[in-house]
Amino acid sequence: MKERKIGTAVVCAICAFLIVSAFFAKDFVLYDYHMNVSDYHYAKTEEEKPLSADTSLWFSYGDAGKEVYYGVSAKVQEESMTVYALTQTGEVSVIRGNENPIRQDSLGHFIAALPMTEQDIDGDGEVEKVYDYARADFGLNAFNPAPQRFLTEDIPFELVFAERKYIMVYYGNEILKGAEVLVTSYNGEKKRYRTDEHGWIQGLPNKDIREGFTAVYSPDGEAVYRMHYALEDYPYFSVHFWNAHLPLVVIFALTGIGIVMVYLIRNRMERNNPAYAIYSRERVGIYPGTLHQKTSSKFLFVRWLCLFAGMFLWAYAGRLIHQGQTLNEVSIPVFSCPFNLDQVVEVPCYYLSHLPNLFGRFGADFPERNMAYGVMFLATTLFCFIFLGRILCGFLCPAGLLQDLMDKLRQALHIRPIAVTDRINRFLQPIKWVWILLFLGFAFAGGDFCDICPLKGFTTAQGGYWTNLYLGGFFAVVILAGSFFIKRFWCIICPMGYLMGLFKRFNLFKLKKDCTSCTECGACYHACPMRIKSIYTERDKENVQTVDCMMCGECIHKCPEDNALSMTFCGKTVYKSSRKTFMSKFSRGKEE
Amino acid sequence: MPEQNGINERQRELFIRKSTRVAASYLKRAKELSELPEAAKPFFDVLENTYVNNVKEITRLENTSPSDFTRCEAELLHMADIQKPEDRKSIGTLCVMVPAELVYAAGAMPVRLCSGSYTAYSIGDDYIPRDACPLVKAVMGFGKIKALPVLDNCSLLVAPVTCDCKKKLAGVIGSVKNTVPLHVPPLKKDDADTEVFLKELYRLIPVLEKETGKQVTAKSLAEGINMVGNAQYEMSEFLKYRRLTPALMSGTQVMSVMNAYSYMPANLWAEQMHRLNEELKLRLSQGHFVSRKTSPVFS
Structure with missing residues (x-):
């Protein structure tokens, strides 16, 4: 009884700490990149004019981040440049000359303009009026999917990066539809494009946008508008890319310390345990040659493959499969941080934890796009919740992969796990409810869930995006150290996982049990990372899927009876237990 | 006399x-x-x-x-005593709850002692409470008359206390044999029960080690598990042939073959069983059955 009282007190303390500290999340800084625009360095470039610049002025960036450069052609006077900057209040501030335009309230969107010149661009013998512009989008706010437009009379021709995918063209402060635009790519090639009814340059590849391009538009042949667009974007394996991994290094270093601490504390606590005397003689592991452990299970192999593919999809594929795909709006509920705004498929955790923002993604001026995005988001999220359910937890979630890898690491180091017994599982449930409360409700209390999210920044950092980590980073250390000793520790308390499990009756993937084949050995219960007991104690019903079951298939793999447990997809059996698979572990290996 | x-x-x-x-x-x-x-x-x-x-x-x-x-x-x-290597001690076990893998890991050989004889039963009747089962009384009887080397040459008797009769036996037979009880919880449902059983096994390990003088290490336990697992594998293969009708082998012979497991080291039993499985496979392919299609099957 005394144990129970101490346990209850500890759990209450943990829950209270979670809720209270959530409001002070930004005070615990794990890693801050200081990506505010005011931290950027502004200077004239020392490099030559890039191939993509068909204008007389351009912007470029330093390799390591936080550096913005402007450049002008040889015959241009720098003092004649005018820089327009968007500010936080919504106004456009004007800076003349080559003075540093970066102010405290700058948003990171700059358009530089030169006075009109008269040149013969198209070689027809007549001079045209040429207006040269250059645009730079950099800093934290450049990640905003809503199009950031200047819409000022001083800039009649404007290019805007919209939805992280398209270039919108404005002329005379209105969307330019159905017009022909000449684009110079990053490598100097020129190609003609047309704009569509949204004003997007139709068919412009992702690479061209990201590496800098120039768009040239002439409404009547006499006036030519040229704008060079430089988006702050860094390719893979640049210095900026490696810098993005620094928070992960910090997290893993702290995790290592945490693991060692837990290991030593556990050794200390177990001194009176008779088992300790035996374990202390040696470290327990699987010795080669003694136990023929490798049962070939195609199911588990497929599962590992899917997990790795999912991680690749969310972390790295964003730059490879991107422009113009509707796929980007499909949302699949896993915990891959959507701070990587360029990821191939969307992840609902941001909007589920910031429900008030759901229909406001692109800003107040684009109600149709907002509605289209919101509807698609809800439809795909609900589809995945209802029909796919928690198989995504077992097969696609990058956080799941991370935890499984920590578990494998523990096995490689021959360290005993911590068993989650009934008692510990009961004490973890209130923590799960606190996470659900924070996940869904924190936005309504005025907080930002992303600051306490323990999984923020894993797939973003891998993709090379700089993400600031606050209190959530420390929680990540706890989660990783916990999942080293306890298999799939986060999954037991994951809020999104619980929400996905609620619709288990409608899932296409189901877990079934044949209670007459079951001999009640309990192997399934001991194999289950979610510690589901009912799969072992159920004696009558066929359907044993619970809210917690994440369809990892461990129970089926360990079941020694034929067909006692099986996983079905739309009624067809996908994976079922067999005695032969179980027993063949102990065959001599000669014949089977 | x-x-x-x-x-x-x-x-x-x-x-x-x-x-x-x-x-x-x-x-x-x-x-x-x-x-x-x-x-x-x-x-x-x-x-x-x-x-x-x-x-x-x-x-x-x-x-x-x-x-x-x-x-x-x-x-x-x-x-005569059972055949076992000279340097191996034998540990007598009652009931299947004593893990044979653990006994092999300690360097001993487990011998199953659940059997009976009416004469031995009447001898043991004088020592065991009246309402105990004949099996337990027979074990006691054998212990007293010292006529069965299988029991007499055990250096230790491990008695899981899973029924009331064995509870009494564990106490009484201590006078003629070195006995250690194993307290097995009746139900497996709660985690607390599993923890209790695990503690019991950890309590058993030093007792076994003291008898044999060898330590239970992870490696020896893995080898023990592998050995018994292999025997179980051969058994599961055997059962597949056993299930067929008409039968490939007479039921009494099947029982005798399985009975021999109690008196042999598991690896020898498994090896021989492997040969038996091969022979049954051959019989199946040749269509060599020992009963008629219409024989009744008691299963």
Whole structure:
């Protein structure tokens, strides 16, 4: 009884700490990149004019981040440049000359303009009026999917990066539809494009946008508008890319310390345990040659493959499969941080934890796009919740992969796990409810869930995006150290996982049990990372899927009876237990 | 005639002669039932060795003068012990709850002692409470008359306390045999029960180690698990052939083959079983059945 009282007190303390500290999340800084625009360095470039610049002025960036450069052609006077900057209040501030335009309230969107010149661009013998512009989008706010437009009379021709995918063209402060635009790519090639009814340059590849391009538009042949667009974007394996991994290094270093601490504390606590005397003689592991452990299970192999593919999809594929795909709006509920705004498929955790923002993604001026995005988001999220359910937890979630890898690491180091017994599982449930409360409700209390999210920044950092980590980073250390000793520790308390499990009756993937084949050995219960007991104690019903079951298939793999447990997809059996698979572990290996 | 532990010498000799004769006749009949597979013969040899073979040990009595026409040699009849390596100790187990893997890991050999005989039962009846089952009384009886080397040569008896009778046995047989009880929880549902059982096993390990003088290490435990697992694998393969109708092998012979597991090291049993499985596979492919299609099946 005394144990129970101490346990209850500890759990209450943990829950209270979670809720209270959530409001002070930004005070615990794990890693801050200081990506505010005011931290950027502004200077004239020392490099030559890039191939993509068909204008007389351009912007470029330093390799390591936080550096913005402007450049002008040889015959241009720098003092004649005018820089327009968007500010936080919504106004456009004007800076003349080559003075540093970066102010405290700058948003990171700059358009530089030169006075009109008269040149013969198209070689027809007549001079045209040429207006040269250059645009730079950099800093934290450049990640905003809503199009950031200047819409000022001083800039009649404007290019805007919209939805992280398209270039919108404005002329005379209105969307330019159905017009022909000449684009110079990053490598100097020129190609003609047309704009569509949204004003997007139709068919412009992702690479061209990201590496800098120039768009040239002439409404009547006499006036030519040229704008060079430089988006702050860094390719893979640049210095900026490696810098993005620094928070992960910090997290893993702290995790290592945490693991060692837990290991030593556990050794200390177990001194009176008779088992300790035996374990202390040696470290327990699987010795080669003694136990023929490798049962070939195609199911588990497929599962590992899917997990790795999912991680690749969310972390790295964003730059490879991107422009113009509707796929980007499909949302699949896993915990891959959507701070990587360029990821191939969307992840609902941001909007589920910031429900008030759901229909406001692109800003107040684009109600149709907002509605289209919101509807698609809800439809795909609900589809995945209802029909796919928690198989995504077992097969696609990058956080799941991370935890499984920590578990494998523990096995490689021959360290005993911590068993989650009934008692510990009961004490973890209130923590799960606190996470659900924070996940869904924190936005309504005025907080930002992303600051306490323990999984923020894993797939973003891998993709090379700089993400600031606050209190959530420390929680990540706890989660990783916990999942080293306890298999799939986060999954037991994951809020999104619980929400996905609620619709288990409608899932296409189901877990079934044949209670007459079951001999009640309990192997399934001991194999289950979610510690589901009912799969072992159920004696009558066929359907044993619970809210917690994440369809990892461990129970089926360990079941020694034929067909006692099986996983079905739309009624067809996908994976079922067999005695032969179980027993063949102990065959001599000669014949089977 | 001096009385020895409840029965005298003459009665003991009679008991041994009768038991071995009865055992021999039953085993002979079992062997002669429908065609015995070749590979099953060694199993019967083991059973015969345990229950049929007996040796006469002749000891010269001291302190008799040559003119004394009473007996100067004492003939003591023994039954033969099971065949096991000289340096291996045997640990007697009752019930399946004692993990054989653990006993192998400690360097010993487990021997299953659940069996019975009516004579031994009546001897043990004097020591065990009235309402206990005949099996337990027979074990006690054998312990007292010291006629069964399988039991007598065990250095330790591990008795899981899973029924009331064995609870009583564990207490009483301590007078003739070194016994250690194993407290197995009745239900497996709560995690607390599993933890209790685990603690019991950890309590058993030092006792086993003290008997054999060898340590239980992870490696030896892995080897023990592998050995018993292999035996279980061969058993599961055997059962597949056992299930077929018409039958490939007579049921009594099946029982005898499985009975031999109690008196053999698991790896030898598994090896022999492997050969038996191969032979049954051959029989199946040849269509060589030992019963008719219309024979009733008791399963």
